[in-house]
Amino acid sequence: MSEWFTAWPWWVGGPVFGVLVVGYWKLVGFPIGTSGSLGRVTDVVSDRESAKAEAALEDPDALAAALRAATMEQFGADAVPAAGSTTPPPAALTSTGRPPLPWTAHLVFLLGMGVGGIVATSLRGNLQLTTSLGQSHATIFGTGISAALVLLGAGILIGFGTRMGGGCSSGHGLSGCSRLQPGSLIGTGAFFGAAVAISFLIERVL
Amino acid sequence: MACPMMADCPLFPMFGTQAFLRVWQINYCEAAYQKCVRFEMASEGCHVPPTVLPNGKHLPVLQPGRKEK
Ligand code: SF4
Numbered sequence: 132m133s134e135w136f137t138a139w140p141w142w143v144g145g146p147v148f149g150v151l152v153v154g155y156w157k158l159v160g161f162p163i164g165t166s167g168s169l170g171r172v173t174d175v176v177s178d179r180e181s182a183k184a185e186a187a188l189e190d191p192d193a194l195a196a197a198l199r200a201a202t203m204e205q206f207g208a209d210a211v212p213a214a215g216s217t218t219p220p221p222a223a224l225t226s227t228g229r230p231p232l233p234w235t236a237h238l239v240f241l242l243g244m245g246v247g248g249i250v251a252t253s254l255r256g257n258l259q260l261t262t263s264l265g266q267s268h269a270t271i272f273g274t275g276i277s278a279a280l281v282l283l284g285a286g287i288l289i290g291f292g293t294r295m296g297g298g299c300s301s302g303h304g305l306s307g308c309s310r311l312q313p314g315s316l317i318g319t320g321a322f323f324g325a326a327v328a329i330s331f332l333i334e335r336v337l
Numbered sequence: 338m339a340c341p342m343m344a345d346c347p348l349f350p351m352f353g354t355q356a357f358l359r360v361w362q363i364n365y366c367e368a369a370y371q372k373c374v375r376f377e378m379a380s381e382g383c384h385v386p387p388t389v390l391p392n393g394k395h396l397p398v399l400q401p402g403r404k405e406k
Contacts, residue, residue: 160345167383174384197396198351198358205392206364211357298381312380313371 139251152305159232162310164302165244166293168237175234267333292322340370342379347387365391 155163203211252258263269264278272281293299296318298307304323307315343349343366352361365373374393378385388396 161384162380164381164383167381171384194396195355198355200397201390201394202357202360204394205390206360210360297378297383302381302383307381310380312377314377315381 139255148305152309156306161232162302162306164298164306165241166299167302168240170294171232171234171237172241271333338370340366340373340376342370342376346375348375348390361391 152163155161199211249258264282268278272278289299293302296303298315298318300319300322303312303315303318308319340346340349346366349362349366352358352366370376373391375385375389375391378389386395390396
């Protein structure tokens with residue numbers, strides 16, 4: 132039986148994804164996104180710098196000055212009353228009403244994806260350790276070091292693309308498209324369209 | 338239509354604390370949240386630092402990533 136037919140059927144996978152997207156949004160308060168989670172794990176250092184900036188803005192006077200400057204820059208001096216006005220400064224800028232998940236929670240989410248994949252494959256009875264990426268991949272890119280180099284290059288391109296595009300197939304494809312975000316609709320159309328075209332080309336060439 | 342992120346966005350209530358800050362709510366949260374960078378980032382699953390403004394700029398205190406001297 133081909134790999135295609137041993138996968139979970141679409142009518143199981145689709146609703147599970149739907150429940151996941153809505154459930155994650157309800158529980159966490161942010162849209163689900165795998166590359167976003169990976170970014171949170173790899174951005175631990177810059178997040179600390181960001182936390183320092185947030186801490187600086189917990190001083191109401193610093194926050195009032197920052198908001199005044201930003202408003203003036205965006206909307207012009209006329210939009211802002213003269214300095215020394217008697218309006219009280221805003222309260223400290225605390226984090227979100229629902230604080231973002233710590234990077235460790237994102238790490239657990241990423242590990243959970245791996246565990247979930249193993250469990251799902253086991254339930255279908257076809258769990259096995261393999262280094263093969265399929266016959267097509269071996270035919271086009273060979274095996275061994277050449278296949279590894281291709282994977283390395285592909286991984287770098289995917290990382291670059293998801294950072295540049297602000298999301299991946301889960302962030303744009305699941306979260307963004309379900310919220311009808313124009314950027315996500317275009318992005319998903321572009322990367323899935325390219326994938327379908329390349330797959331089609333490979334099938335024809337092979 | 339108003340921004341669906343209002344309940345969770347820390348800047349939305351902040352923009353209501355002083356009369357002149359309402360201009361942000363009027364121009365973004367209430368009228369055109371689709372062009373708010375905070376909304377865009379959140380919609381794409383990215384973490385949105387509270388210091389990012391709807392126009393994509395950071396509140397001018399200490400830019401994240403900039404080292405303190
Ligand atoms: S600042 Fe942006 S994300 Fe926050 S409530 Fe306003 S439009 Fe929405």
